[in-house]
Amino acid sequence: MPLKVQLRKGQKIIINGAVVENIASHNVSLLVMNDAAILRDNDILTPEDAVTPASRVYYSLQCMYLFPGERERHLRLFEEYISAFVDAVPSVRGLASEMVLLVSQGDYYPALKSARKLIEHEQKVLTHVQERLGQELRDATDRR
Numbered sequence: 001m002p003l004k005v006q007l008r009k010g011q012k013i014i015i016n017g018a019v020v021e022n023i024a025s026h027n028v029s030l031l032v033m034n035d036a037a038i039l040r041d042n043d044i045l046t047p048e049d050a051v052t053p054a055s056r057v058y059y060s061l062q063c064m065y066l067f068p069g070e071r072e073r074h075l076r077l078f079e080e081y082i083s084a085f086v087d088a089v090p091s092v093r094g095l096a097s098e099m100v101l102l103v104s105q106g107d108y109y110p111a112l113k114s115a116r117k118l119i120e121h122e123q124k125v126l127t128h129v130q131e132r133l134g135q136e137l138r139d140a141t142d143r144r
Contacts, residue, residue, distance in 0.1 A: 012040075017066050037065050
């Protein structure tokens, strides 16, 4: 089934590992006629932005999806990252299992969607920890 993609001026998209940018002064429509690995620029994570455990999981999945020739290397990284994440945050075990199953079936794009949920969960956990530590510091200051 063809996929119609709209690109705003300056917007980028990756199609099968090739970065395509709209350099026209107006919006452009593309019709992708066959099965292709496609990510829009707001779904693309750069290596420099993959700085948290969940973002590293996402980045390894992204690379498996976009670069089939590098899939085995990124699969090993994904397995390492997801295992370490589950060890650190057991509450993601179900989501991680879902992602591992999707990857084992070659369903990389749905796995990327799950990885977005993982990033959201990580942010909630980090926010909770930051709030708790802030409260502990305030309590310690008040006791003085």
